[in-house]
Amino acid sequence: MNKKPLILGIESSCDETAASLITENEERTPIILSNVVSSQVDIHKEFGGVVPELAARSHLEKIDWIVKKAINDSKRKIEEIDAIASTAGPGLVVCLSVGLSFGKAFAASLNKPFIAVNHLEGHALSPKLNSNLNYPYLLLLISGGHSQFLNVKGLGQYKRLGTTIDDALGETFDKTAKLLGIEFPGGPQIEILAKKGNPNKYELPKPIFNKGGCNLSFAGLKTAILKIAKKIKNDQERFDLAASFQKTIEEILYKKTKIAFNEFEEQNKPEKKIFVVAGGVAANKNIRSMLKDLCIEKNYQSIFPPVELCGDNAAMIAMVGLEKFKLKQFNDLNHPAKPRWPLDDTAAFLKGAGVRL
Ligand SMILES: Nc1ncnc2c1ncn2[C@@H]1O[C@H](COP(=O)(O)OP(=O)(O)OP(=O)(O)O)[C@@H](O)[C@H]1O
Numbered sequence: 001m002n003k004k005p006l007i008l009g010i011e012s013s014c015d016e017t018a019a020s021l022i023t024e025n026e027e028r029t030p031i032i033l034s035n036v037v038s039s040q041v042d043i044h045k046e047f048g049g050v051v052p053e054l055a056a057r058s059h060l061e062k063i064d065w066i067v068k069k070a071i072n073d074s075k076r077k078i079e080e081i082d083a084i085a086s087t088a089g090p091g092l093v094v095c096l097s098v099g100l101s102f103g104k105a106f107a108a109s110l111n112k113p114f115i116a117v118n119h120l121e122g123h124a125l126s127p128k129l130n131s132n133l134n135y136p137y138l139l140l141l142i143s144g145g146h147s148q149f150l151n152v153k154g155l156g157q158y159k160r161l162g163t164t165i166d167d168a169l170g171e172t173f174d175k176t177a178k179l180l181g182i183e184f185p186g187g188p189q190i191e192i193l194a195k196k197g198n199p200n201k202y203e204l205p206k207p208i209f210n211k212g213g214c215n216l217s218f219a220g221l222k223t224a225i226l227k228i229a230k231k232i233k234n235d236q237e238r239f240d241l242a243a244s245f246q247k248t249i250e251e252i253l254y255k256k257t258k259i260a261f262n263e264f265e266e267q268n269k270p271e272k273k274i275f276v277v278a279g280g281v282a283a284n285k286n287i288r289s290m291l292k293d294l295c296i297e298k299n300y301q302s303i304f305p306p307v308e309l310c311g312d313n314a315a316m317i318a319m320v321g322l323e324k325f326k327l328k329q330f331n332d333l334n335h336p337a338k339p340r341w342p343l344d345d346t347a348a349f350l351k352g353a354g355v356r357l
């Protein structure tokens with residue numbers, strides 16, 4: 001029996017310190033041997049958002065024991081590790097540097113290859129950890145910092161079809177939660193509150209709904225919520241606003257995903273139509289079920305990572321590491337931390353005032 005690759009993944013791009021060991025079985029299906037994630041929510045809560053300096057310090061304090069725990073949990077020995085994959089961007093440089101430096105030093109000391117991973121590629125490949133997923137596929141990446149439709153043609157081959165021109169969807173959920181008086185990070189709480197409200201109570205704007213292809217915009221929605229939230233008098237109205245927000249997001253994603261389907265089909269003429277949704281917001285149950293229904297309607301296979309792998313984790317970083325290891329795509333130990341690292345670096349920068357769609 002050939003030895004199957006054993007990959008250590010390390011993640012520290014924002015406010016989660018994480019390490020994971022993965023391998024694969026005889027059928028080449030990935031297997032997660034350990035997956036340790038330590039969130040810094042309690043540290044940043046009182047500030048209402050991530051404080052880079054505090055986040056970096058916390059990564060530094062925890063990284064040793066998180067990696068140690070991941071190795072112990074995997075029941076494998078350090079010497080068995082074949083490669084170390086660390087997130088190198090995008091993210092906060094002070095945070096990235098912790099996991100990146102640790103991974104490089106670990107690789108050097110074990111004399112094993114080092115792999116620098118794009119965090120967004122981690123999200124993009126996260127469904128491979130629980131399903132048999134082949135290229136090409138259409139990806140909707142909805143996370144705290146990104147909202148994009150991408151034609152994923154192969155490992156490292158991304159063609160952006162659409163992107164947000166202002167706020168990311170996760171950020172919009174978090175900001176809306178804050179306006180509704182929910183503690184940071186409130187995004188996941190919205191769908192819980194929404195269940196108790198009337199989704200038709202408030203008419204909210206859907207920016208660039210009828211233009212801009214499958215590009216997205218959420219800033220105007222947030223401004224509208226700010227105005228309504230100021231007038232809210234009781235809990236029922238809060239629930240109604242949460243429900244109206246959740247419904248509006250679903251309507252925007254439904255329409256824009258249909259446009260993305262058309263663009264994806266024009267570019268690929270795929271035999272099998274596959275739609276992957278990844279990133280923190282992919283954990284939202286109503287968004288999941290709405291997109292699943294749309295896939296049935298349009299004859300797509302829908303694939304989602306398990307809910308626990310939607311947010312930041314190191315198993316998805318190790319997953320990219322596993323694919324790159326098999327192709328011998330290794331990196332030098334002087335690989336920099338990259339605060340900005342788009343998956344499709346040929347796509348135009350579409351943010352800020354003056355964007356023309
Ligand atoms: N059930 C949910 N409904 C809506 N949003 C959610 C839910 N669960 C998590 N989120 C949002 O997902 C985001 C976190 O996702 P993720 O960890 O992928 O983002 P990030 O790593 O900060 O950003 P990026 O991956 O773009 O660098 C947060 O904004 C959070 O509010």
Ligand SMILES: [Mg+2]
Nearest residue numbers: 143144311312
């Ligand atoms: Mg992320």
